[in-house]
Amino acid sequence: MKCSERKIIGNEKLGKDYYLLKYESQFSEKSIVPGQFISISLNSEAMVLRRPFSIFDVNSNVVSVFYKKVGKGTCILAEKKKGELINVLEVLGKGFSFYDKDRSLAVVSGGIGVAPLYFLAKRLRSMEKDVFIYLGARTELELFFEDDLKKMGCSVCVTTDDGSKNICGTVCCGLEPDCEKNNFDRIYACGPKPMLKAVAGVADKANILCEVSMEEVMGCGFGVCLGCAVKIKTKETNPIYKMVCKDGPVFDSQEIDWE
Amino acid sequence: MNDNSIDLTCDLFGMKLKNPVLTASGTFGVGKDFQDFYDINVLGGIVTKTITMNKRDGNKPPRICETRSGIINSIGIQNPGAEKFIKENKEWFSQIKTKLIISVSGNTEEEYAEICALLKEKLEFDAVELNVSCPNIKKGGVSFGEDPDSVERIVRQVKKRTGVYVITKLSPWTHLVKKVAQSAESAGSNALAATNTIPAISVDVKTFKSRIGNVTGGLSGPAIKPVSQKIFYDIVSAVQIPVIGIGGIETAEDALEYIILGAAAVEIGSANMYNPFASKEILDGIEKYLKENNYKSLIEVKGKFSG
Ligand SMILES: Cc1cc2nc3c(=O)[nH]c(=O)nc-3n(C[C@H](O)[C@H](O)[C@H](O)COP(=O)(O)OP(=O)(O)OC[C@H]3O[C@@H](n4cnc5c(N)ncnc54)[C@H](O)[C@@H]3O)c2cc1C
Ligand SMILES: Cc1cc2nc3c(=O)[nH]c(=O)nc-3n(C[C@H](O)[C@H](O)[C@H](O)COP(=O)(O)O)c2cc1C
Ligand code: FES
Numbered sequence: 001m002k003c004s005e006r007k008i009i010g011n012e013k014l015g016k017d018y019y020l021l022k023y024e025s026q027f028s029e030k031s032i033v034p035g036q037f038i039s040i041s042l043n044s045e046a047m048v049l050r051r052p053f054s055i056f057d058v059n060s061n062v063v064s065v066f067y068k069k070v071g072k073g074t075c076i077l078a079e080k081k082k083g084e085l086i087n088v089l090e091v092l093g094k095g096f097s098f099y100d101k102d103r104s105l106a107v108v109s110g111g112i113g114v115a116p117l118y119f120l121a122k123r124l125r126s127m128e129k130d131v132f133i134y135l136g137a138r139t140e141l142e143l144f145f146e147d148d149l150k151k152m153g154c155s156v157c158v159t160t161d162d163g164s165k166n167i168c169g170t171v172c173c174g175l176e177p178d179c180e181k182n183n184f185d186r187i188y189a190c191g192p193k194p195m196l197k198a199v200a201g202v203a204d205k206a207n208i209l210c211e212v213s214m215e216e217v218m219g220c221g222f223g224v225c226l227g228c229a230v231k232i233k234t235k236e237t238n239p240i241y242k243m244v245c246k247d248g249p250v251f252d253s254q255e256i257d258w259e
Numbered sequence: 260m261n262d263n264s265i266d267l268t269c270d271l272f273g274m275k276l277k278n279p280v281l282t283a284s285g286t287f288g289v290g291k292d293f294q295d296f297y298d299i300n301v302l303g304g305i306v307t308k309t310i311t312m313n314k315r316d317g318n319k320p321p322r323i324c325e326t327r328s329g330i331i332n333s334i335g336i337q338n339p340g341a342e343k344f345i346k347e348n349k350e351w352f353s354q355i356k357t358k359l360i361i362s363v364s365g366n367t368e369e370e371y372a373e374i375c376a377l378l379k380e381k382l383e384f385d386a387v388e389l390n391v392s393c394p395n396i397k398k399g400g401v402s403f404g405e406d407p408d409s410v411e412r413i414v415r416q417v418k419k420r421t422g423v424y425v426i427t428k429l430s431p432w433t434h435l436v437k438k439v440a441q442s443a444e445s446a447g448s449n450a451l452a453a454t455n456t457i458p459a460i461s462v463d464v465k466t467f468k469s470r471i472g473n474v475t476g477g478l479s480g481p482a483i484k485p486v487s488q489k490i491f492y493d494i495v496s497a498v499q500i501p502v503i504g505i506g507g508i509e510t511a512e513d514a515l516e517y518i519i520l521g522a523a524a525v526e527i528g529s530a531n532m533y534n535p536f537a538s539k540e541i542l543d544g545i546e547k548y549l550k551e552n553n554y555k556s557l558i559e560v561k562g563k564f565s566g
Contacts, residue, residue, distance in 0.1 A: 001292075001295040001296075002295070003296060003534075003535050003536065041533060041534065045328070046327070047325060048325060048328060048329065048330060048480050048481065048529065048533050049323075049325045049330065049532070049533050050533050089535065216320055216321065217320075217321050217322075217323050217324060217325075218323070219323045219330065219332065219532045220286075220531075220532040220533075220535075222292050222535075223288065223292060224286065224287060224288035224292055224293075224531070224532070225285065225286060225323070225332070225334070225532050226285075226308075226317060226322070226334045226337045227322045227323035227332060227334065228320075228322070228323070229317060229318075229319075229320045229322055229337075230320065231319070231320070238316050239316050239319070240316065241316060241317050241320075241337065
């Protein structure tokens with residue numbers, strides 16, 4: 001874990017409200033596990049807390065972050081220019097896990113959830129796995145990286161909520177019928193909580209192991225404030241909480257209490 | 260000591276600190292994770308996350324929300340219980356070369372002394388900090404810290420049973436705060452710390468719900484500094500024992516403000532969460548300020564507030 005001022009190499013607008021930030025990291029591709037994240041301080045009077053972002057890609061020591069403008073912090077971030085410095089706390093959390101015996105893998109993305117999954121797909125392809133991507137977005141305008149993922153050698157199934165491209169419906173409409181056909185060894189997913197819950201349901205029904213990347217508002221990002229609690233399934237009457245920043249953000253979907 | 264070195268030591272009447280910078284409970288864990296950033300032993304001491312006798316699961320999420328210049332939290336004192344806390348951290352604590360202060364809370368007045376006795380038996384540490392800003396279950400949830408008699412009994416029992424160095428950490432949420440401070444003092448508290456977070460709420464206009472799972476929480480960070488400082492100021496003028504300043508300290512200047520008002524030391528809270536180097540930077544900044552202004556020791560500025 002390191003915290004320092006890093007140089008921005010690029011901050012490109014990819015679509016309305018969507019940006020790709022690149023900076024010089026202190027970590028290299030080999031030392032980062034897909035699913036891990038970083039946290040940026042925007043040194044602004046308007047806010048105190050850092051903002052967490054998944055690692056979208058790493059090329060040698062250049063880390064990319066794919067983000068959506070949703071509020072104060074991301075608006076300030078979008079104004080940052082090449083050459084400027086940003087304060088980054090890196091690398092945080094526990095990423096996705098990999099298994100030698102896995103052959104066929106489903107990677108399920110909802111909206112901005114594609115952020116950690118791009119790097120995951122890249123890693124899985126470098127291990128010569130068969131990767132089936134289910135790429136869900138609200139509209140065609142919020143759909144990114146379809147071609148890049150195809151170029152990596154992934155099979156890509158696109159769904160849009162409004163039907164502006166391909167299948168009209170949620171990612172599960174694409175995923176569910178494929179579960180048997182593609183004989184998935186594992187499902188990896190990231191997206192809004194209701195989507196993750198639905199994917200976890202599909203995985204349970206098809207008896208496939210599933211890993212999900214969760215989100216919670218974060219205080220510190222490294223396990224000291226106990227702020228980013230997520231409820232864990234338990235048979236006991238007392239609830240059990242784990243920390244998204246340290247125990248996760250990636251969890252076994254069966255571990256999560258989805259209620 | 261050579262000529263241009265600055266004397267940062269603080270005498271807390273019964274506990275000597277090498278410098279005035281401590282970390283506030285709940286924002287620094289047990290210090291271990293901060294070793295990635297700097298050697299925490301340079302600090303005056305660390306205060307660990309509050310523990311209770313029995314395990315606490317903590318409150319339902321969301322537990323944190325950001326407000327203008329501040330953070331509302333409602334963690335719910337999640338902790339593994341005193342026995343497990345000791346077992347899990349004993350080895351790490353034995354390596355710490357600065358003051359180790361254990362923060363303690365209870366569901367009942369008696370529980371405070373019980374935990375302190377257990378700690379004394381099983382752990383080496385320098386002081387306890389009594390977190391009295393939590394609900395007294397026997398009194399329908401009014402916090403101990405709002406009741407001077409209750410605080411008096413808690414402190415007296417802890418002192419009588421264990422004799423350990425006691426810091427009583429006060430809640431800002433009572434008009435009786437001076438009385439509470441004096442009760443703690445007369446019961447034998449060695450020092451006070453002020454303040455804890457300030458009760459707060461944040462409403463989401465999209466959902467009409469609170470942004471905090473537990474509906475209300477405690478406000479911390481730069482937003483609370485002027486309020487915490489005023490309460491601190493009232494307390495410092497009401498007691499003879501050392502008072503540690505807490506609340507909204509983000510820079511060396513913030514810390515110095517408390518020291519000028521009379522703080523025997525300071526605790527850094529939220530700032531550790533968003534800037535992992537905060538406590539060390541504040542310590543370096545205090546030293547730099549003293550040097551630049553030709554002071555030889557912290558005592559030369561402590562309590563020199565001129566109204
Ligand atoms: C582990 C983790 C990884 C993440 N990875 C990415 C990523 O790769 N790309 C990306 O664009 N975003 C990611 N996020 C979400 C991102 O952190 C938030 O969008 C960001 O903090 C919002 O900051 P802001 O100041 O712009 O918004 P704020 O002004 O703080 O809030 C504006 C609105 O944004 C929404 N919001 C705020 N925080 C979050 C949050 N944590 N999750 C969801 N909605 C939020 C709220 O509805 C709020 O009303 C991730 C979050 C976590 C916890
Ligand atoms: C996330 C969080 C957790 C906290 N947990 C505790 C705690 O367990 N015990 C306690 O006495 N104070 C706790 N506090 C309060 C701090 O120790 C401190 O008194 C308060 O935050 C004000 O200081 P600050 O403005 O520097 O943060 C907590 C504060 C935060 C932000
Ligand atoms: S954000 Fe502080 S523990 Fe996770």
